[in-house]
Amino acid sequence: MLEWDEAEFIGILEVTPEVIEDEGGGPFYVFNVSNNGVVLELTVFPFEEDIRFRLFRSGEHHPLLEYQIQGCKFARHHIDTSKNSYLSFVSKTGVEVTVTAKPDIQVLFALT
Numbered sequence: 001m002l003e004w005d006e007a008e009f010i011g012i013l014e015v016t017p018e019v020i021e022d023e024g025g026g027p028f029y030v031f032n033v034s035n036n037g038v039v040l041e042l043t044v045f046p047f048e049e050d051i052r053f054r055l056f057r058s059g060e061h062h063p064l065l066e067y068q069i070q071g072c073k074f075a076r077h078h079i080d081t082s083k084n085s086y087l088s089f090v091s092k093t094g095v096e097v098t099v100t101a102k103p104d105i106q107v108l109f110a111l112t
Contacts, residue, residue: 003074
């Protein structure tokens with residue numbers, strides 16, 4: 001199961017998630033963040049250990065970017081009073097995805 005803290009996600013993304021009950025794998029959590037014409041949809045599947053990232057332009061229904069980490073064991077977070085707070089996820093294949101929501105939405109990819 002994914003180790004994560006829902007309260008930290010809410011604090012960094014500044015939105016509460018929609019909790020969706022899934023009969024097969026337990027609940028999953030959808031965070032929708034809108035900022036400067038960009039929408040980030042971050043979905044946490046704690047029982048499957050998956051994280052899905054989707055970026056949209058406001059008002060559009062087709063994502064500009066869609067990426068899913070499978071087998072993510074934990075989510076790291078960093079909270080900074082100067083608004084440089086972020087969430088970080090590492091896949092078992094060594095891809096790290098870092099997400100910020102303020103001052104702008106950013107999704108950064110790196111190989112670890």
